[in-house]
Amino acid sequence: MTTPSVHREVERKLRVPAQFTLPDLVSSGVLTSWAPGGPFEMTAVYYDTPDLRLFRWRITLRRRVGGNDAGWHLKLPVAKADGSSRDEVTLPLEAGAPGLVPATLADIVSPLVRDAQLLPVVTVTTIRTPYLVSDSNGNSIIEIVDDQVVVSETANQTTTSFREIEVETMDAENQSALALMDTIANAFISVGAVPGSTSKAASALGARATSPPDIPVSAMTTREGVAVDAIRSIIGDHARHLLFADVGVRRDTEDSVHQMRVAARRLRSTLRTFGPLLESEWTSTLTEELAWMAQELGAIRDTEVLLKRLIKDIGVLDPSDDLAPAAITAWLNARLKSARAGALAALRSDRHEYLLEDLVTAAREPQVLDSAYLPCEEVLPNLVTREWSALRKSVSGLRLDTPSPAWHRARIKAKRARYAVEAVSPIFGPAAAAFGRALADVTEVLGSHQDTYIAQHLLLELSEKSDGPTAFMLGRLYAYEVDREMDYRDEFVKLWPKVRKAAKHSGLV
Numbered sequence: 001m002t003t004p005s006v007h008r009e010v011e012r013k014l015r016v017p018a019q020f021t022l023p024d025l026v027s028s029g030v031l032t033s034w035a036p037g038g039p040f041e042m043t044a045v046y047y048d049t050p051d052l053r054l055f056r057w058r059i060t061l062r063r064r065v066g067g068n069d070a071g072w073h074l075k076l077p078v079a080k081a082d083g084s085s086r087d088e089v090t091l092p093l094e095a096g097a098p099g100l101v102p103a104t105l106a107d108i109v110s111p112l113v114r115d116a117q118l119l120p121v122v123t124v125t126t127i128r129t130p131y132l133v134s135d136s137n138g139n140s141i142i143e144i145v146d147d148q149v150v151v152s153e154t155a156n157q158t159t160t161s162f163r164e165i166e167v168e169t170m171d172a173e174n175q176s177a178l179a180l181m182d183t184i185a186n187a188f189i190s191v192g193a194v195p196g197s198t199s200k201a202a203s204a205l206g207a208r209a210t211s212p213p214d215i216p217v218s219a220m221t222t223r224e225g226v227a228v229d230a231i232r233s234i235i236g237d238h239a240r241h242l243l244f245a246d247v248g249v250r251r252d253t254e255d256s257v258h259q260m261r262v263a264a265r266r267l268r269s270t271l272r273t274f275g276p277l278l279e280s281e282w283t284s285t286l287t288e289e290l291a292w293m294a295q296e297l298g299a300i301r302d303t304e305v306l307l308k309r310l311i312k313d314i315g316v317l318d319p320s321d322d323l324a325p326a327a328i329t330a331w332l333n334a335r336l337k338s339a340r341a342g343a344l345a346a347l348r349s350d351r352h353e354y355l356l357e358d359l360v361t362a363a364r365e366p367q368v369l370d371s372a373y374l375p376c377e378e379v380l381p382n383l384v385t386r387e388w389s390a391l392r393k394s395v396s397g398l399r400l401d402t403p404s405p406a407w408h409r410a411r412i413k414a415k416r417a418r419y420a421v422e423a424v425s426p427i428f429g430p431a432a433a434a435f436g437r438a439l440a441d442v443t444e445v446l447g448s449h450q451d452t453y454i455a456q457h458l459l460l461e462l463s464e465k466s467d468g469p470t471a472f473m474l475g476r477l478y479a480y481e482v483d484r485e486m487d488y489r490d491e492f493v494k495l496w497p498k499v500r501k502a503a504k505h506s507g508l509v
Contacts (some may be wrong), residue, residue, distance in 0.1 A: 273423070
């Protein structure tokens with residue numbers, strides 16, 4: 001597959017009337033100068049499924065001819081950012097002929113598209129007049145474009161025309177440029193421009209393109225509301241998280257594997273916690289498939305964590321050592337490459353596609369029993385109490401010298417309790433949320449404890465293939481990880497009373 005380039009796009013879109021006159025940004029003091037360029041024409045064909053799955057996720061995929069950035073463009077929303085920030089993944093025109101989406105881009109969006117076919121759905125022809133804004137050093141920092149747009153929908157042969165202005169920063173990390181971008185946009189708004197957020201193509205497609213995605217956001221219910229509404233909201237949140245983490249894994253973005261495994265773990269925990277309210281065979285099948293997927297990603301995550309830990313640890317133990325770190329990181333990078341290849345093969349399998357379809361269905365209509373239609377305040381606290389009781393029992397058997405597997409079992413139960421409490425805390429209020437935060441603190445400690453345990457085993461594996469300075473450094477690292485494991489146990493012992501206190505005041509258990 002062709003390797004794409006990625007650019008973080010931050011822009012403001014503004015709609016203006018056809019006869020709109022651009023304000024003089026220099027005389028108004030907004031800018032000291034701006035340089036107009038010559039107008040040029042671009043034609044872009046947008047691709048989506050027949051039911052517009054990408055547009056409904058606020059994602060655009062197009063092949064554009066003309067202008068200085070002709071090529072295939074995939075624009076993806078940025079997590080925890082407003083709608084003005086997107087990652088633009090680009091490939092050259094030759095990566096895919098008209099009508100044939102490049103395999104690289106099709107793979108990235110496949111968690112959202114699944115078995116649906118990507119087809120041309122709309123054509124956008126734009127006459128663009130650009131203006132560049134430079135800083136005091138002459139570097140271009142803002143681009144303003146004045147677009148005359150004609151949009152033709154493929155399905156019904158309708159045509160729409162409008163005028164749009166875009167103000168985009170050239171550097172998404174430049175805070176002064178971002179502030180100036182907002183100032184320029186506000187100057188246009190002050191003389192009649194109207195803020196917009198949808199793409200040119202989505203505007204023409206209307207409500208079909210702006211309707212909710214496959215897994216819509218559903219507001220959390222109240223104490224008096226029925227439990228099935230809470231279950232639907234919780235599954236939906238985690239399923240959305242998993243789908244977009246899957247997209248991130250295919251792009252090889254930082255922390256995406258971890259986020260995908262977390263989403264899978266939370267979904268499994270949700271199915272377990274609310275199991276008494278769910279159809280058992282449905283729950284069992286979904287849980288089994290989520291466990292399979294998480295296992296396929298496990299080797300990547302373990303190796304990523306170990307690589308970061310050991311590089312940091314070597315710097316602490318012997319900053320002057322250059323040879324041992326090179327040998328260790330070479331081995332781990334080879335292991336990571338192999339693990340990633342195996343994980344991607346699993347994610348591209350029919351089995352995984354079926355799982356994603358099942359998750360979309362589960363988020364819309366979970367298969368529940370009649371008891372799920374009882375009020376939340378009547379049925380949910382008992383389910384949380386069950387997870388909390390299992391954790392307390394597990395912790396009661398722990399001692400500082402208890403073997404590591406028992407600590408790992410306590411970690412699993414702590415996560416289940418944490419996820420159960422966090423899932424219902426929007427319903428049961430601040431005290432429940434505080435309980436969730438206390439559980440989060442101890443699960444983080446127990447997670448670090450487990451990382452040290454995994455690190456020890458991988459270090460032993462690597463030591464069998466090493467000698468000389470590398471073997472000596474591996475031995476030092478192993479001893480260091482053993483010490484850290486005990487430190488985490490001490491930290492857990494100090495935190496546990498705070499968890500019990502938070503539980504007592506939570507109103508849940």
